[in-house]
Amino acid sequence: MKKVLIISASPRKGGNSDILCDEFAKGAKAAGHEVEKIRLAEKNVGYCTGCYACKKLHKCVQKDDANELVEKMLSADVIVLATPVYFYSMDAQLKALIDRTVSRWDDFGRFNGTEFWHIVTAADANRDMMEATLAGLRGFMRDCMDGSIERGVIYGTGAYEKGEVKNLPAMREAYEAGLKA
Secondary structure (H helix, E strand, O other), X not given: OXXXXXXXXXXXXXXXXXXXXXXXXXXXXXXXXXXXXXEHHHOOOOOOOOOOOHHHHOOOOOOOOHHHHHHHHHHOOXXXXXXXXXXXXXXXXXXXXXXXXXXXXXXXXXXXXXXXXXXXXXXXXXXXXXXXXXXXXXXXXXXXXXXXXXXXXXXXXXXOOOOHHHHOOHHHHHHHHHXXX
């Protein structure tokens, strides 16, 4: 049994990337894994101020939910990062959390062997339009977390209105990815 952490950065509850997170969770639960889904929109995560007090304290001095979320990431076997694509990039909620992981930079070796899945959704049906977003996610995962493993990408493309992703192959793909987690 693996510990699966799903981080949904969708600002819309029931938005397209959030729906795909739920499908991934169903598959992972069916496979017998322990699953936790976190909606960043329901958390208070401020932006990194660059004060670097965390270098001495090994945690951020800001009083919000980031330290707890980073701890959960460090203890997971599988991490799903899901975001809608806004202007060819991940949304601000996910970027803020990623920046706040700097507080545990010295512990990034603990990600060795951690498996990552990426879920990206966008109105545009062209997957090539997702490359800039994936470059940011992969830069964080591959370049910052030595030894982490990308297991796959689920593309919820061609879905703009809330719920449109339910009619796309990405729904089945998300469930099947969860089974493989």
